[in-house]
Amino acid sequence: MPHIRPCLDIAKKHNAQDNRERKLTLMPYVLFTIFSSAIEEKGSYLPQIVTELKRKFNIKITKQAISKQMVKKRSWKVFRDLFYEISRKSNRSRGEKISKEKLRILNGFKDILIPDSSSFKVFKTLLTKYQSTHKGIAGCKLNTLFSFSSFRAIKVKITTQKTHDNKFKFVKRDKGVLYLFDLGYWSYKTIRTIIGRKSYFISRLKKSCDPVISSVNGNTTHKFVGKKLSEIKAYLQGDTIDLNIKLNGVEKEIRVVGILHNHEWYFYITNIFDKNMLPRTIYEIYRIRWQVELFFKWIKKYLNGKELCMRTDNSLLTEIYATLIYSILVVLLIDGARESNTSIQRYSMGKAINIVKKYSMALLTAIFHGDESELSRLLSELLELLQCSALKEVRSRENILLTDYVHLCKLKFFQYPARLFFKDNLPSQGVLHKVSEIFVKIMPNSRGIFGFIHVIITFLW
Secondary structure: OOOOOHHHHHHHHOOOOOOOOOOOOOHHHHHHHHHHHHOOOOHHHHHHHHHHHHHHHHOOHHHHHHHHHHHHOOOOOOHHHHHHHHHHHHHHHHHOOOOOOHHHHHHHOOOOEEEEEEEEEEOOOHHOOOOOOOOOOOOEHHHHHHHHOOOEEEEEEEEEOOOOOHHOOOOOOOOEEEEEHHHHHOOHHHHHHHOOOEEEEEEEOOOOOOOOOEHHHHHHHHHHHHOOOHHHHHHHOOOOOOEEEEEOOOOOEEEEEEEOEEEEEEEEEEEEOOOOOOHHHHHHHHHHHHHHHHHHHHHHHHHHEEEEEEOOOHHHHHHHHHHHHHHHHHHHHHHHHOOOOOOHEEOHHHHHHHHHHHHHHHHHHHHOOOHHHHHHHHHHHHHHHHHHHHEEEOHHHHHHHHHHHHHHHOOOOHHHHHHHHOOOOOOOOHHHHHHHHHHEEEEOOOHHHHHHHHHHHHHHH
């Protein structure tokens, strides 16, 4: 098999190399463990691996022997180091294939990094090591540092579910990086570290934090200077506010922007003082944090990681890092398939993972046998399929309105009284479209009441 030297070096470092002749050697074991993320039923993937090894590779081995390697013989640290090695090399080879949309958002920042965590249930035999917040349930927490430019996790730490998020050290030494973190990662030490390394951050303001206003920006009245934030809430006007404050233990001023949403003020702190970065812009950038939630959704839903069924610490960590490696491979395939002017956010990770799953075993067979021509053919076919079949379906506003209308017409509680009243002469879809478009122009953010509007129009027409 070509290009296996890095993996062999990593295995030797952790004493996981083949010291004797085995039926299942290191590389097939690593590859099958990574590609097992593509198997639908996680609890029964060992019998499937045994079947595939015997059918395609003529390797006769029991599931107990594979489990023994995963539990004792092969250290999980092999997969951890392999995860960081693949991540490092893929970042180096990406080049400048960044869409115009990302360049606009990343303008002035080296990268946008998002720390976040998600919890997983684990087997009860690991209860002593992985304590959960719920009594009698074992759980682990996956802390990740997600990169917006490369669209994947670049740093990972696995802890108990009870460990607080702020124990995860995510600030890098690089300058000019923008960090978007939630209240779980709030600490004055983190803020000081980010500022000291000449980087930037945006975070929500804690409700318990009531800072003193040191200066104001824009059209905000200067009467607020010297008062606490809680003292001026009743006097705020408009839908945005821009202030500067002093935080305890932080030498430099911190900017606070406020957004009025549903008659309630939401405050965000940042050290970005660029005049072009209006409060609404700061808020829109902070919303990029949602990308890391999508990442955890892929891990749990499409990579079968919602409940981890391994019974030992070594096999549990092996499974987590193998799944993360598989997710990197999927993102790299999408990155290779997309055009330079198309953002990776335009692609559905769910569709992409399902497409890659269908090719997983064929790719594994080509890699195992060292058939480079077959591997090249499969990759070309897969990239072409991803390019045309993995894009998200973009629904126009008119299509959304039509879908809502058709859905309401199918409801029994709506259909019977409406037809009884109109005697099957319901208003046409075109008429409803025109009326709904008027509401859209008047209230652009009112899609949530479209169903109610349709009902009222249909009954009163």
